[in-house]
Amino acid sequence: MAVALPVIFSNFRSSPSSSRSKISFNCSSASSKMELHNEGRTKFMEFPYVSAPHRKLMQHLISTVENRLGSQLLPCTLPPDVQYYQNQTGTAHASLHIRSGHKPSQSQIDFLLGSWIHSELPTGGALNITSLSAYLNSLTDAPNFLIELIQSSPTSLILILDLPPRKDLVFNPDYLHTFYEGTQLDTRRQILEKIPEVRPYISSSLYIRSLVSPTAIMVRIETEASQPGRVEELIKDNVDPIAKEVLDIWLDQCACGKREVGETERAFLEKRDGLIKTKTFEVDLGSSFPRLFGPEVADRVLGAIRDFFTV
């Protein structure tokens, strides 16, 4: 994967397509917005640093969401240097793709955020993170969607896959029943748990631990160095089918399902959602971006996406 690094790097710095992006960012016509979107999307969908099964899974998840919800989604209008960016020394590269939903009257989608991050490690290896998260708006109280794969060595992978609840489950057992018991989500977690190389992954942030559902898949896969390709095999045979199933459940029952949300409840939901987004921004993005990309790039990227996370 390290071979791809300079290629991507030089492409971005000097290719005509990159210059076009910068120009189109200054235009406001629908066609140049689409051009900006399409260029960013192409780069994003490459997932250039991860293994084939990992890339295929991410591409499938994103295409599935786009096919199902496409008509409800606006193009990605992030500046080109936020859709794709790198640190000053060129050792860290990333792509970011955010699509808002149409106005709440036409869509239950708040926004979708997809990203990949590649960073060379001082130890010689590389850190690769790919993620897709989907936030719903207050037309519905149904859970959000989250998948994140973090690979810090050829033998180690962290998987976070969940439908994070948007209500206090202790106070809303019916909600727990509808989205978590009724959907049999826990059976997917149990399948993964049985694989010998799978261990629980416990986030160091208590807020993140509080955010996820009781059926959240948060696991660390540790394979033997003597079994090269085993992580990829596990992604292909185990992670892939389960992630697709969980996304399908989310699309059918959450993103496209209808829920009754009263006015008071809607106001409360907006407050709670807002808090979740603020804390996620702070805890997850706000702390890792400066470390990976330096303060300047982090400021630019975080500045451009802050609007999505603040109400």
Add this chain to the structure above:
Amino acid sequence: MAVALPVIFSNFRSSPSSSRSKISFNCSSASSKMELHNEGRTKFMEFPYVSAPHRKLMQHLISTVENRLGSQLLPCTLPPDVQYYQNQTGTAHASLHIRSGHKPSQSQIDFLLGSWIHSELPTGGALNITSLSAYLNSLTDAPNFLIELIQSSPTSLILILDLPPRKDLVFNPDYLHTFYEGTQLDTRRQILEKIPEVRPYISSSLYIRSLVSPTAIMVRIETEASQPGRVEELIKDNVDPIAKEVLDIWLDQCACGKREVGETERAFLEKRDGLIKTKTFEVDLGSSFPRLFGPEVADRVLGAIRDFFTV
């Protein structure tokens, strides 16, 4: 431990102290109430079927709570055949000890519930469960306390130790900070997690999983049959000091700490607490008691304690 079984059994059936209990239950004077309490407490505090380190730990936890909160606690007034009971065939025995707090104006304690259950298993071994839970009332929103040790074989122990939150942590990050981050509760979980024989324990009930805090210790200790006494060693050296520390944190910061709770918040807290108790009664007690003690005994015991769990 199986040796103790018939001794306890015959003691209960024919001893004069057991008959006295039945008489005193019909008296309502303060002194006979205390007699009923004291007899039940003596039996309860025996923890007759568990190992010495396990028994000592439970006795210490209960004495510590009683010493600290004693003046706020009413005596246990459960009928004698609920303070100590068994199934029809004499293969399952149990003791239950519940003490309410004085009126809310004088105490933040709703009630404390201690219990032990011993049940012979068809496979030849025995199941031993000991627990202590403490529920606070709406004078405070501080977390409750819960410890449960479940031993189903000489080489296997499940430990549940937590301060279950009384607020939605996602919506109340300050509360999360005060009681969970600030108290360094997670460091205790981390210590246990490092022991090679310790594995995470995941409750089959999603409601129970939702109830506990992100620092909850929910572990299964599985030792080798070739190392007899290893479970007891781990209780003595690891579980014991951590359980005592967590109880001290709860006593200092929750049971005896002062919190501002407004009227509206208090009403909501009462509703949420009520729901927790109803669901705990249903999921935990309501499902296991009939299985262990038969429907008749379960009805009697659950009938006597239902009042504590319903608002």
